[in-house]
Amino acid sequence: MKFWLPQEKRFYFFLIYVLLVLLWIMEEILTFAFDIVWIERSQAYFTTIEAAFGFLSIIGLYFLFIEIKHTQNDIESAKVVIEGLRNKNQLLTHTNQSFWESFQKQLEEWDLSDKEKEISMLLLRGMSNHQIAAIRGKSLKTIENQTxxxxxKSGTTGKLEFIAYFISPLLPEED
Structure with a gap:
C-alpha cells in the first residue's frame, strides 16, 4: 500500500511546514532585536504562526502514523510471500533428492504422526476421504479428523491447497 497523500501534496505540505518554521525563527529573532511595543502589536500574528506550526506538526505526525501502519502491512505481506517462496524453494533446492524424500522431510517439519504421514501420502495421490477410510479400514469420521x-499442521485449508503446496514448485513459472 502507498501513502494515501499524493507525492505532490506531500511536497506542498512540507514546503508550508518549512515556511512556518522560518517565520517562527524570524519571530524569535525579532523578539530580541526590536522594540517591545512593536512585538506586542504583532503578537496575534506570531501566535497564529505558532498555532499553525503546531497544527501542521500534529497533521504531520498523523501522516507519519498512517505511513507506519501501511509499512507494517507491507512487511506482513512480504513475510507471507517470503515464507511461500521459502517453502517453494525448499523442494527445488533438494534436486539431488527425490521428490518423495523432500515430501517426507516436509512432513517431518510439520511434526505429523506416522498415521498422518500415511494419510498425507494418500491425499497427495488424489484419494478421497472415503477411499482412504476404505484402504485403512477406519471410519470416515476418523479420516476426516486426521486430514x-x-x-x-501444514497451514493449508484443504486437500487442493495441500496438494498444490507440493506440486506448484515443480511447475514452470507463468509468463
Missing amino acids: FSIYQ
Missing part, C-alpha cells in the same frame, strides 16, 4: 489435523 483436518494434517491441514492445520
